[in-house]
Amino acid sequence: MILAALLTLIFTIMAIICFVSMRTVFSKRLLLSIYIAAVFIVLNPSYSTKLANLFGVGRGVDFVLIVLVVALGNAVILYIRHVNAMQRNITKLARHIAKQDALDSTPNA
């Protein structure tokens, strides 16, 4: 009971910090709803079990775990792609500078 209260407190504090430090309204709302959902599930474990049973999964935790693995796997792959695309852009920029400088410094070779 006391640990559940502690967890709720931690989530609430994180929610407040996010709320204060983020500017975009959408991110705030999204993150806030995640924290509210997390607090709700922590305080009412029976609800998550019922939800999990709906999907044919035994425990609420198992259900969350599966969803989490899928979501994280997805996110990681998307981020790898994003970072690679950024690196390619940086490379193109740097290459353009290198070639331009070389052309500028050789007088009609």
Added chain:
Amino acid sequence: MIAPTVRTARAIVPHIIVVDDCSSDATSQEARQAGALVCTHPINMGQGAALQTGIEYALLKGAEWIVTFDADGQHDANEILPMLEALIQSNAKIALGSRFLGKSINMPRQRRLLLKMAILFARLTGGGHFSDAHNGFRIMHRSFAEQFEFRQNRMAHASEIQNFIARNHVPYIEFPVTISYTEYSLKKGQKSSNAIRVLIELFTDWVSR
């Protein structure tokens, strides 16, 4: 070390391009003084990126044949013209130097083992059947350079070009070359542990397709 390499190469081929991958020493100046055209990267990006910059610059300057050649003295400039001759005779688009068709001098045993494994890995995953891996001595025709781009900035570029040749059935030849390992080149060159990094880069590239 760059100056002697540039000078001996210039005796064979008049147009030398050196790509300075954001070196902290005086490479750019020394290369210029030795008579090379120099492209300097504003940030360090790796050998693959440097090769691509050099190739694009060579194309800009109107080159018909482009030789990629290591700057650390491991390659022998006297093998450039015979390789070019063989390439022209064969009507292929690219010549790949092979130390296992040719010879290597003072190759550390660990390096030989690692290379053999790399060659095997390339045969299993790349679709081609090459006798060497990670040999920077190549000659390509302009038309090959126009279709191919080194997207891998760091050491995985060597696998990239071989896989491209295999998958697109590009006509190629292999040519025996001599690789000389010196204390300088071993110190400057890649450590064997970079092999893991190459694997990871190939994986993340595959994920990004």
